Amino acid sequence: MAFTFRTIVLREIIQRKGRMVSGLLAITLGIAVIVAIQSVTSVSRQVVAKKLDLLGANIMVLPQGANVDDYYSADIDAPTFPEEYVERIATSMLPGVDNMSPKLSRRIKINGSSVILTGILPANELASKPIWQASGLMSVELQAACAPSQNKETSLTENDLKAQRKAVDSLGSNEVWVGNLVAERLNLKTGSSLPIEGRTFQVTHVLPETGTIDDNRMFVHLHTAQQLLGIGGQISNIEIMGCCSEISDGLLGKLRNILPDTRITTIGHIVNTQIETNTLMAKVALVLLVIIILVGSFSIGNYMWANVEERRKEIGTLITIGWGRKHIYWLFFTKSIILGLAGGILGYLVGTISAVLLGPYLAGLDISPVLTYLWWSLLVAMLISLLGSWYPIYRAARIDPAIIMQEV
C-alpha cells in the first residue's frame, strides 16, 4: 500500500486504538440512540397516525350557505350540490386529499318511524368509527394521515363529531345497513327484508351502537338513495381525509377554487388533535437530535483536543520538516471523517439492532431496519465529528514549532 496521509491517519488510529475508543464510542452511541429512537418513533408515528385517522374526516364540503346541522337534520329541503364535484376533486389530483366520501342524506318515514336514509359510495367511504372496524365491517385499508393545519375561521365545533362516517367496501343496490336504534325500533336483524320507499331491501348488517345520530341511520348505495329520493346526481356533502402539511399549504383554498359554490370547512377538534400530536412527536425528536449532536460533538471535541495535545511534538515536527497548515488540516480532518464514518456505520447497526430486538418487548412495536437511516446516520455522524473536531484541528494547524523545540 502506498504511503499517504491516509496511511498515517489509519496507523495512528490502529496504534492508539485504546484512546480512540472513547471518541468513537461518543459518536456511535449518539447515532445509535438517534437511530433507535427514530426507528421506534417512525413506527409509532404510523400507529398514532392511524389512530388519528380513526377520529374521522377532517374536511367537510357542504353546499354554499349550509351548515353541518342542515346535513344532520337531513330535512326534505336540505340543500344539495352535484355529485360531479367528487370527480372534480379527484381529477384535480390535489396533494393531501387522502380519501373522499360523498353522501346524500334525507329524513324519511318507515312504519311511522323517522329515520335518516344516507346514500354512500362504499369504495370511497372514509375510515371513521373504531367501533365499526372492531366489528369487522371496515375492510378498507386505513391510510395514515398526519396533521392538517388549523383553520379557526372555518373550523367547526366539537359537536361535529357526529359528522364522522365509517368505511365499507361493498354495498349492493338492494342491500341496507341499519343503525342500532333503527334495528331496534323496526325489529330488524341481519337477513331481514325492509321496504323503503316502495322498494324491498335486505338488511346485510346491523351496526353496533355508537351513541350518535348514526344509530338512527340506514345506509344504502348512494345511487340507490338518489333514485329512491328522486334527486339524481345530487349529494349533501363530501367528507375528505386531508393530510397534514398540505392543509397548511393551502389545501382548503385550492378546494374552494375548484368548488367555488360550496362551503369548505375543517373539523376543529380532529385537526387540533392531529396537530398537537404530530407537533409533540416532531419536537421530541428534534430536541433529542440537538442534545445528541451537542453531547456527541463535545465528546468528540474533547477526544480530538486530547489527541492534538498529545501530538503537539509530532505536529511541531511535521511543521518543522515542511508540512503546511493544509497538510495538518488534511491529516486531522481525515481522521475526523474516518471517525464519523465508522461511528455512523456502527451507530446505525447498534441502533437498528437494538430497536428491532427491543422494540417488540419494550414498546410493543414490530420494527424493521430502515436503510435510509444509514445515510442519515453517516451524515449526522460526520456533522458531529466535524463540529466537535474543527477547533482542536484549527489549533493543531497553528502550533508553533519553535515552542515544541523549546519544550525539549
Place this chain on the structure above:
Amino acid sequence: MFEIDGLTKTYNRSRQQVHALRNISLKIDAGSFVTVTGPSGSGKTTLLLSLGGLIHPSAGVVKHGDMNLYDLSASRLAEFRNRTIGFVLQTFNLVPYLTAVENVMLPMLPQRRNGTDPKPRAIELLDQLGLADRRDFLPRELSVGQQQRVAIARALGNEPEVILADEPTGNLDPALAAEILDVLGDLNKSQGKTVVMVTHSPQAAARAGTVLKLTDGMLVS
C-alpha cells in the same frame, strides 16, 4: 547562502522582555560547516530556528540567496523548509507509530504531486546510513543511535541544501555522538551540504570550519 542582518528577537515572558537575539549580523556560505556554541539561554536555538524560517524576528532580516524568508507567506515558507532545509533535532522527534522507513518518507509527502513513490528513496537513505535491516522497525524498537540516524535520513529525504542540527549528539554517548558527527561531516564534505549545528560539545564544535559563539543573545566570536 544565508545572510543575516540586524537580527533581533525579543520575547515577552511573565510581563518581562527577554532578548533572545540582539542585533546579529553574519553570513553563512554554501557548503560550509558552522557550529553555534554558547551557554544555555544564549540564543543558539533561536538563531537556528530563524535560519529555518520557524521564528519571526522582532527586527532584522534573514536572507537565503536573494529571498528574505520572512517576506514569504506561511505556505511558501513551509515549502522552503520542505525543499531546502533538513532538520536534525536533539530528541530525534520520530513519529512513534510509524516505522523507520515511513518516518523517512514524511517530508516527501507534501511534494508527492507527480505521484512518485517516496519509498525507494527512503530505503536508499536508510541503507546509506546502515539501517537496511531496521526499515520496518518502530522507533521504540531502535537504539538511540539508530533513531538519530533515522532522523538524519528523514532530514535528507528531499535532498536539502542545508542541514540545521539542534544538539544532534546531546542525547548520545560519546561513541554514538562521534558516529553522528561523522555522518554530518560526511554530508558536508562529500555531498556539499551546508551544515549549521548548535552544540554544547567542544568536540562537536571542533568538527566545524566556523564556530559562532553566542552569549546573552549577542555574537561574541
